[in-house]
Amino acid sequence: MHLSPSIGVWVAVFLTLCVLSFLYKDNPFYKFAEHLVVGVSVGYGMVLWYTQGILPKFITPFFKEGKYIYIVPAILGIMITMQLVRKYAWLARFPMAFLLGASSGIGLPRTMQAGVIKQLEATMVPMGFSRLQYIWNIVIFVGVLSVLIYFFFSKEHKGVFGGIANIGIWYLMIGFGATFGYTVMARLSLFIGRVLFIIQTALGIQVAG
């Protein structure tokens, strides 16, 4: 064991314990940490907003490189902030219209290609019984089709249609089970990360790995 000499590490340990104390019950230590992180996070965001955003993308081109046209998007951006003033809130509609219109136009064909067509293509792969992968391809095809049918609510789930939709539920349940299993893994990893910080970084105990 070799305790960390860094004050920062011990500040971090104290704040970690403040947050963990919430498991027992809500208390002022937790509230303090909760509000502190909001303030630090916003302050951090503001600094990066200026140094990584406004400075290289507006101040430098506008004031140093003479690209005065940037005043237009700057005004459009400020118009969005007018939502804070009730009387002038309508001004935000113009930049929003531009951003939403353009992003919808850009997104539409790309979503269709990457999110729909390519996904459908990958479902229409060789199927059969000569190879194990071909059998799994049938299982995948049936799964995609049955889950899609399950989500089709314009027709009552009865008869053959209802039967296929029922198969879809089984696929969904297995899928949600896999997601739950992975979710457990994710949540535990976050706590393991904090334990590792205290054991390894603060207490200086070298663990296996």
Next chain:
Amino acid sequence: MFLKRQLPLLITLVCGIIWGVQYFIPHPASEAVYSFYTDWGLVIGLFASILGFVSIIRLHYMKVRHHAKNWQFSVVTLSAMPVMIVAAILTGTESGGAFMWLYNYVEVPIEATMFSLLAFYIASAAYRAFRARSAQAAALLVAAAIVMLGRVPVGAQISFWSHLFPGTSIPQIASWILNVPNMAAKRAINLGVGLGMMMVSLKIILGIERTYLGGQE
């Protein structure tokens, strides 16, 4: 009325068509139109971010001003913001300075620990709510258990039968679940999401979806 309502809808329609068609035209002029949006959109977004900063400062300022419940903690929030800014001005934003020290030893541990609390909540939820009430719920439970065991080292250790029946170890079954039935279910969901996104885009371009205009006239 035209200025406040029809004109924004017209702008959305025109922009939607221009940037939608742009994808299908492989020409430098088309590429310039695309770049124009990414350049200006970024600057617009930067200035629009002021909205977020002002909102959060106003929220906490009002809490302090009206002595709302736990207003003292809002003082902590409001004080931390200028501290970060002053730290950045004095020591810069590179690691080694006060700004990054505050980030690394204050923000990171609190945020990371807050989310780590979920480990306890999911354990409690698994114990209280994860019930095999039907055959389908049991399938969910079994799939979850296999993935939980199969994706960590212990899965291979307890698959004592796998040398007798190759391909049946827990990690292999977990991998099959993820790559076959799970994949099929998620693909169908993704297809729905993709089609939904396309529909929303179309509705925005055509002016059917107009919540961004707000409730006022």
Next chain:
Amino acid sequence: MDFWKRLLNIDRRIIYLVIAITVIVPFFLPTGWPINVTYEVKNIYDYIENLGPEGVVLLSADYDASTLAELQPMFDACLRHCFARDVKVIVMSLFPQGVGLAEISLKRIAKEYNKVNGVDYCFLGYKPGGSIIIMGMGSNIRIPFPSDYYGTPLKDIPMMKDINNFSDIDLVISFSGTGIVASWLYYAHEPYNQDIAWGVTAVMASDYYPFLQSHQIVGLIGGMKGAAEYETLISKPSLATSGMDAQSWAHIMIIVFIIIGNIGYLAMRKKERRM
């Protein structure tokens, strides 16, 4: 209260305590169980392994401290692999919090491998805007990033001289706990055929298998286990590998809780039916 009822009403704080003990103890009593490598992770490893010194990999740290334990180890492992293979690395972030985490890691690991900023790697930093940044990079990286994190114009950075857009980058790996990874698919892979891979939290991993099967992504690193697999592949065990024993035991404990809950539930249901 009878036994079955009591079994169904264990105090939440006892459950919390058991989980805490189950996670902490394995660090002191390690089992050293081997970590099996999955093809999802191996695909990314193989891709980088086959790149030469002229190869360029872009690592986008699109995460924050909330997912630090899962995503930082995989970011570190990929960075180490790139440096070990002398592949040029561009690091950026679409999340303000990610840039701080990436900078700390980048400086530390670059020192380990004697890599020089601007020559072996370039730290572009952060720009707000999400998808718009990716779109801009497709046209020209200099649109969203006229300078690097430290304010040096890209034209003055030797490594960036011949790197203009996605056509000059071999692989993009986005590390994120949010849906921003999909933006890389829609705006980098789809229009520019850019090879991409994802390092995601375990919560999201199961949702992204369809993109793996359709070969739209090169590979997928899921959660701390995925990071541990990558650490195993590059023979540099680190934080993720250290956490695997605790992860194994904690999963067993959760399954035990589920079994206890279900035994109690079934017993109570049987009893109610009888009554």
